[in-house]
Amino acid sequence: MSIPKISIRDLNLYYRDTQALKNIDIDIASNSISALIGPSGCGKTTFLRTLNRMNDLIEGVRIDGTVELDGRNVYSPDVDVVSLRKSVGMVFQRPNPFPMSIYDNVAYGPRVHGIRKKGRLDEIVEASLRGAALWKEVRDRLFTPAMGLSGGQQQRICIARLLAVEPEVVLMDEPTSALDPVSTLKIEELIRELKHKYTIVIVTHSMQQAARVSDITAFFLDGEMVESGDTGMMFTKPVDKRTEDYITGRFG
Amino acid sequence: MATRQAFDRDLAEVQQDILRMGALVEQSVYESVRSLAAQDSVLAAQVIINDERVDEFFRDLEAKIIGLIATQQPMAKDLRVVVTGIKILMDLERMSDYAVDIAQATMCMVGEPCCGSDMAEILRMGRLAQRMLKEGLDSYVEGNVEKARAMCALDDQVDYIFDHLFRALTKSMEENPAFVPSGAHLLYVIRYLERIADHATNVGEAVIYQVTGERRELN
Ligand SMILES: Nc1ncnc2c1ncn2[C@@H]1O[C@H](COP(=O)(O)OP(=O)(O)OP(=O)(O)O)[C@@H](O)[C@H]1O
Ligand SMILES: [Mg+2]
Numbered sequence: 001m002s003i004p005k006i007s008i009r010d011l012n013l014y015y016r017d018t019q020a021l022k023n024i025d026i027d028i029a030s031n032s033i034s035a036l037i038g039p040s041g042c043g044k045t046t047f048l049r050t051l052n053r054m055n056d057l058i059e060g061v062r063i064d065g066t067v068e069l070d071g072r073n074v075y076s077p078d079v080d081v082v083s084l085r086k087s088v089g090m091v092f093q094r095p096n097p098f099p100m101s102i103y104d105n106v107a108y109g110p111r112v113h114g115i116r117k118k119g120r121l122d123e124i125v126e127a128s129l130r131g132a133a134l135w136k137e138v139r140d141r142l143f144t145p146a147m148g149l150s151g152g153q154q155q156r157i158c159i160a161r162l163l164a165v166e167p168e169v170v171l172m173d174e175p176t177s178a179l180d181p182v183s184t185l186k187i188e189e190l191i192r193e194l195k196h197k198y199t200i201v202i203v204t205h206s207m208q209q210a211a212r213v214s215d216i217t218a219f220f221l222d223g224e225m226v227e228s229g230d231t232g233m234m235f236t237k238p239v240d241k242r243t244e245d246y247i248t249g250r251f252g
Numbered sequence: 253m254a255t256r257q258a259f260d261r262d263l264a265e266v267q268q269d270i271l272r273m274g275a276l277v278e279q280s281v282y283e284s285v286r287s288l289a290a291q292d293s294v295l296a297a298q299v300i301i302n303d304e305r306v307d308e309f310f311r312d313l314e315a316k317i318i319g320l321i322a323t324q325q326p327m328a329k330d331l332r333v334v335v336t337g338i339k340i341l342m343d344l345e346r347m348s349d350y351a352v353d354i355a356q357a358t359m360c361m362v363g364e365p366c367c368g369s370d371m372a373e374i375l376r377m378g379r380l381a382q383r384m385l386k387e388g389l390d391s392y393v394e395g396n397v398e399k400a401r402a403m404c405a406l407d408d409q410v411d412y413i414f415d416h417l418f419r420a421l422t423k424s425m426e427e428n429p430a431f432v433p434s435g436a437h438l439l440y441v442i443r444y445l446e447r448i449a450d451h452a453t454n455v456g457e458a459v460i461y462q463v464t465g466e467r468r469e470l471n
Contacts, residue, residue: 207325207327236327236331238328244329247327248256248329249259
């Protein structure tokens, strides 16, 4: 691998007395898609949230180790968390558009970051909606409420909202678990497309989804990263027996 | 998470059926060569009838495996077992076809004079090909990579005998034109046996893949 986009070393995380992440080491390449898999409660969401310091918001959390983004530890004291979250954005399990129009949802981030000119905002909104493969479906109703869209469209609005602030890394926590199969496939296609511009880390409970979209798969169990590697290899010849048991559905 | 007992049972059943099919094909290869040696057209006919049962196994197993892929989406070891199953299935089916080809050659040759020393050598080649198939199936049952590798190495001997026999047969035909009708058939027969041995090495490679995940050409 050339210089990794994200490089994680000896990462440990505790929720008060309970350790939720144990000695995680992994490098994530630029413009790659990494899938995190593992049983419920194994620490996938926790791990994802360490990448843009979302866990900082939770009381009693203690973190040691390093998470380097382009060679710079995101946990060093001089890091501006707001700009970190701008470059490392997140899409959640349930689409959570704001109760405002499609346009205002997408323009929200750029406005927060100080862009006010209508012409510039129009450009960003269109480019972001195109980036989220949604432009054609919504261009005639940009000023209607985002809540009126289907679940799959709402999820793509959330993706567009994220793209509007020009992130470098996109984190997705089970982004299709609330969607029907067609919307799911659309999002998956979109993810493959986004990889050309962004580095993507996705949590999923669907082995098929991990196999379909990702380049690298990492298997978590009880806060440990048991194994990570080329997705094709992980799904044909995993090294660790625990990975084998999990992906063949013989776990526990 | 639930364990996958029903799936495991189905997989085991498929593997059992592949072995049953394999035993049939082994018998066909053996008897095709025996029918040739004994110039026995009744035995040859038996091989042809056997092939229908092999084809039945093939269609049935193919459907079962496609069903497993469609409904269970096997991964990791399961995926390798399923893929190996399909590969072996196809190789067995081809081998049975070659046995039929040999049986048909026998039928054409009954009563034709042929060179005894060439025939002895062809029988040796036939036994070797049949042994490869047997050991390939044994390695499949046992998941035995070493046995599979050792079996694949025998393919060189088969190729050597093929080259040797090719020259010997053409020479016999040159020296005694009465051998030409049978000799022409026997040239085909040695080609079929050589192909059977190749398919046996495919079985060996499939076993190695199933066990180790390595894909390698051994012939
Ligand atoms: N805010 C919190 N306070 C205390 N413990 C927490 C908190 N969030 C998560 N945990 C615990 O940390 C562990 C990892 O949780 P996490 O949400 O990261 O798992 P997950 O792999 O994302 O699970 P799921 O697949 O169900 O989303 C669990 O044992 C969980 O109970
Ligand atoms: Mg989670």
